[in-house]
Amino acid sequence: MSERKAGLQPPRWLKPMNKLMVAVQRLGIPTGPAMVLTVPGRKTGAPRSTPMTPFDLDGGVYTVAGYPGSDWAANARAAGAGTLTRGRRSRPVKIVELTPDQSRPVLRAFAVKVPVGVGFAKRSGLVVDGTPDEFEALAGRLTVFRFDPA
Numbered sequence: 001m002s003e004r005k006a007g008l009q010p011p012r013w014l015k016p017m018n019k020l021m022v023a024v025q026r027l028g029i030p031t032g033p034a035m036v037l038t039v040p041g042r043k044t045g046a047p048r049s050t051p052m053t054p055f056d057l058d059g060g061v062y063t064v065a066g067y068p069g070s071d072w073a074a075n076a077r078a079a080g081a082g083t084l085t086r087g088r089r090s091r092p093v094k095i096v097e098l099t100p101d102q103s104r105p106v107l108r109a110f111a112v113k114v115p116v117g118v119g120f121a122k123r124s125g126l127v128v129d130g131t132p133d134e135f136e137a138l139a140g141r142l143t144v145f146r147f148d149p150a
Contacts, residue, residue, distance in 0.1 A: 021034060021036070021051035025051070025085055025086070025087065028087050028088040033053050033054075033055075033114075034051050034052065034053050034086075035051070035052060035053070035054055035084050035085060035086045036049050036050065036051050036052075036084070036085045036086075037049070037050050037052055037063070037072070037076065037082050037083070037084055037085075037093075038050075038082055038083045038085065039072075039075050039076050039078075039079035039081070039082035039083075039095070040075070040079050040082075041075055042074060042075050042078035042079070048071075048072065048075050050072035052072075053114050053116060053117055054084065054147060055109070055110065055113040055114055056113075057105075057106060057109045057113070060146050060147075060148075061093075061146065061147045062098075062106045062109075062110075062144060062145065062146050062147070063144070063145050063147070064106070064107065064110050064114070064117065064142055064143070064144050064145075065142055065143040065144075065145075066117065066120050066121065066124070066142075067124065067126075067142075068141050068142060068143075070143070073143040073145075076095045076097075076145060077095070077097055077143070079095065080094065080095055081093065081094050081095060081150055082095055084147060091149070091150075092149075092150035093147040093148060093149065093150050094147070094148040094149070094150050095145050095146075095147060096145060096146045096147075096148055097143060097144070097145055098144040098145065098146060100139040100140035101139070102144070103139045103140075103142075103144035104136050104139045105136075106144050106146075107132075107135040107136050107138055107139055107142065107144065108132040108133075108135060108136045109132075110135055111130055111131060111132040111134070111135040112132065118130040118135075121135075126138065126142075
């Protein structure tokens with residue numbers, strides 16, 4: 001049984017909040033460290049935009065999917081490339097999915113560098129305390145991507 005079917009699902013407010021964040025970004029208003037990733041949908045090819053909080057680590061830029069099996073991660077995986085936007089600034093990126101072993105140090109860093117993501121993971125039940133060890137243990141469950149210049 002997938003984790004989504006087992007009850008680990010995004011809160012109901014997430015989709016409307018994501019739409020609001022994308023709209024604010026389209027107006028050219030940066031929203032803290034958040035950026036919007038736009039990729040073609042894997043089924044329709046229509047552009048799909050998702051807010052996220054990428055972070056720098058050892059010269060790379062990474063992001064972590066907040067839920068196992070998330071649609072945006074499946075779209076990003078299928079596309080392999082997209083556009084990252086913050087305010088009015090956009091840049092094309094290559095999207096590289098990390099293996100579970102590659103994702104371990106990134107997940108440990110996520111626990112320290114992305115407090116909003118830690119809070120989200122705690123509220124969703126993915127972690128209890130939000131420690132680097134807890135996040136590292138999610139390797140293979142949460143998708144981790146690196147954004148390379150396109």
